[in-house]
Amino acid sequence: MIRIKNVLILILTLMSHSVLAQNLPTRADTLRGSITPEREWWDLNYYHLSVEVFPEEQSIKGKNLVRYQVKKPAQILQIDLQEPMEITLVKQDGIELSFKREGAAHFISLKKEQKLGEIEELEISYEGKPKVAFRPPWDGGITWQKDANGEHLIANSNQGIGSSIWWPSKDHPADEVDSMMISVTVPKDLMDVSNGRLIEVEENEKTKTYHWFVSNPINDYGVNISIGDYVHFGEEYEGEKGTLTMDYYVLRNNLEKAKKQFQDAIRMMEAFEHWFGPYPFYEDGFKLIEVPYLGMEHQSAVTYGNGYQNGYLGRDLSGTGWGLKFDFIIIHEAGHEWFANNITYQDVADMWIHESFTNYSESLFLEYFYGKEAGQEYVRGTRMNIANQSPIIGIYGVNRRGSGDMYYKGGNLLNTLREVIANDEKWRSILRGLNEEFYHQTVTTREVEEYMAQRAGIDLQPFFDQYLRASSLPVLEYYFTEKSTLHYRWNGTVPAFAMPVDVMLGEEKIRLKPTTEWQEMNVRDQADLESDPDFYISVLKMR
Missing domain, CATH: 1.10.390.10 (Neutral Protease Domain 2)
Known part of the structure; x- marks a missing residue:
């Protein structure tokens, strides 16, 4: 028995070490998640992302113009693009630059002197077949599907995995680009809907190019392409900063359902302007766009795939019935x-x-x-x-x-x-x-x-x-002594925790101010103590 026990301990120890090793941050994690020296010295100013999408091949090809301001002199600049996508060419002022790749990180060697305060540009060409999203939006990438009429329906979702899964970017949230142009070329029978305002639709021989301009700062994971056989309807909302355009792009077969279900969008805007203040992107408008996955919070281009039903895919996540009073994806995203x-x-x-x-x-x-x-x-x-x-x-x-x-x-x-x-x-x-x-x-x-x-x-x-x-829930412990004295304290908390809490003692509502030390107060009776249910705590009667 002792030998078996020792073997089991050894196996469990090795398993725990293996799990720990798998969870330890890697060099790739650091390159992605930290403000590296090759990121720190330059400040994003503007992107012009130009992408051509090839639905049959499930591939893309494009360029990204990166405009930045020099915060301090340096000669190596980090741009991120994840495999299997490839950067094919980098130029500054028309001169080709060399770069080294380490996983998703590309370290570009600049030839031109980078002077403090100067505005500079890079042009980055790239191509490839981006990662296919296995379980979007949680497992990110590009989703390639077809609608009920056999038309292509394509969209990105990349909050966790990062924007660099499909386009070259400074893939770190600390530095948002100030404004951005997004130009997307698609087959002639399809439409692209992206962030911001539609500036121009360029007619080509077999394709169309949709040019969208984002006039506000935008986080990189919020940059969006949604491509399909869309029809459009919209409305205007008179909000706290004036007239807000609200545009909706849905699949042709779902127009009537959308006109009914998307009424929650105006209700959302009214409620959230009340609670949070003016919608933050009046200049870029608000859009809801149907996509082949559940949905995501792409800035000014919120994507929707909740099946035109209330709740979360028809379910109430609260179990109270109230979750069926609204379309979860419209409100949450x-x-x-x-x-x-x-x-x-x-x-x-x-x-x-x-x-x-x-x-x-x-x-x-x-x-x-x-x-x-x-x-x-x-x-x-x-x-x-x-x-x-x-x-x-x-x-x-x-x-x-x-x-x-x-x-x-x-x-x-x-x-x-x-x-x-x-x-x-x-x-x-x-x-x-x-x-x-x-x-x-x-x-x-x-x-x-x-x-x-x-x-x-x-x-x-x-x-x-x-x-x-901390992970534990604070526990309000209490007990009574014979003289109707209530003793109470917080337990299972950080040392200085002293949150006041409202409780009911019989018919009496009182506010206690517990600390992690026992306190006491005289009460009328020794009825069980019940906390106000709106405080998220645990209550434990001692003795």
Whole structure:
């Protein structure tokens, strides 16, 4: 038995070491996820991405003009393009440049002296068959399908895997391009819909080229091509910054269904401008585009594939019934226009900034149209999807996101914070203030935390440390002594955790201010303590 036990221990140890080794960041992770010296010295200014798409061959060929400003002199510049795509030529001022490839990273040797403050350009030619998305949008790449009429339906989805899966870019979120032209050439019978405004449609012998201009900063993973036999309809929304164009591109057979289902888009805009402030991209408009996968938050070109039904593919993710009151993809993915596209993380480890706020936006949409309790029931219902096994924040500098709890736990931590602040107008002003303070910016978790703490007038560091950087749920422990004295404390928390919490003792509602040390107070009776259900905590009666 001892020998068998020792063998089992050895096997388990080797297995754990193997798993650990697989999870250790690699050189490729660092090149992708960090601001390398070859990225740090130059600031993106403008892209002109020109792409020709060949549906039958499932290949693309194109160029990217990269305009940048020199922040400090250097001669090696990093551009990313993932295999099996290949960069075929790099030129500056008409002169061909050499480059070395290390995985996705291409280190370009510049011949021209790069002078501080100067604006320079590179022209990068590339081609190949980009990775096919196996399970989009989670397993990213290009999706090549055909619609019910046998017409090609093609789209990219690459949030996790990166923009460099199909075009050469500075594939790191900290540096957003200020503006961008996207020119996409497709067979004559198809249409491309991309980000921003359609500037021109160029008629060629057998193809058409669609030129789209994005006038606002855009994160690289949000750059989008959607190609199909589309029909268009649209409307205008009179919003906080004037008239907003809202355009919808759907497959020919789905036009009537779309006209009914896309009514949620106007409702979304009304609710989210109330909660978050003006739509961040009035200059570029808002679009919903049908694609052959579930959908994604491409800036000003939100993609949709939810089957023209409410819920998430017809399911209520909260189990309360409220999730069937809206089309999940329209509300969630459009919510990212504020949190992901307007406010963008500088490192994927801080992905919660995108997903927690946008998850929470679903309940705010319900609250706006159906009342506060509807939103509260929804957000509480999503707790069944929370694991509480690993932190929400990931590992910095290596393209490593945190746990999936960034969605549902993230929404609940924000809802809990609202209850801590206990002032709904102040809470709304904080949400709107975030989108004003960090308008069209990339941010860190610390910046978001400090802003919210300053506006709330509360030290929120222990709160965020507990919900973002620890995995366990805070436990409110309590017991009574004979003289109707309530003893209570927080357990299973970070050391300085001292979140106030509303509880019911019998018929009496009181606000406790526990710390990690036992406290006591005299109460009328020894009825079981129940926490306000809108606080996401655990309660344990001792003794």
